[in-house]
Amino acid sequence: MDAKDREILRVLESDSRIGHEDLGTMLNLSKAEIIKRISAMEKTGVIRKYTAVIDWKKAGDDGVTAVVEVKVSPESEFGYDRIADRVARFPEVKSLRLVTGSYDLQLIVCGRTMQEVSEFVSGQIASLESIRETVTHIVMKTYKEYGCELQRSEGVERLPYSF
Structure with a gap:
């Protein structure tokens, strides 16, 4: 992966609907080159x-969103990976990270x-054998x-931005 690929990724992360031609113009690459690079990164x-x-x-x-913190007893051969794989399969789990703290x-x-x-x-996560403790925070x-403002209070000004 080179600098142009990273530029493509940054643009797509901010707007994945941008057209190949527009992306090529922005990055000084042909439409065919953009398609080739994106296809390779997808594959x-x-x-x-x-x-x-x-x-x-x-x-x-x-609906309701919750941040759930979980203490796990890691397995000697697999660490956290096997329990994480199991938890990740639940459709209710939208995101799963191994964290410090x-x-x-x-x-x-x-x-x-x-x-x-x-x-x-309580029924699906806390009952798993490797789970020692959970804490649930309701959002x-x-x-x-994901970088997109959803709520802004009326009368609140944008913070000044300078270098």
């Missing part, structure tokens, strides 16, 4: 998925209601998601 798994940031509250379907794994879990999230965490409001 090797560098580009995993194209997605949209959706304000579910505005869409009228604002008091807990080992951080999950983003979504459900229709707090009861549904609670039942999922009350999302202000920014």
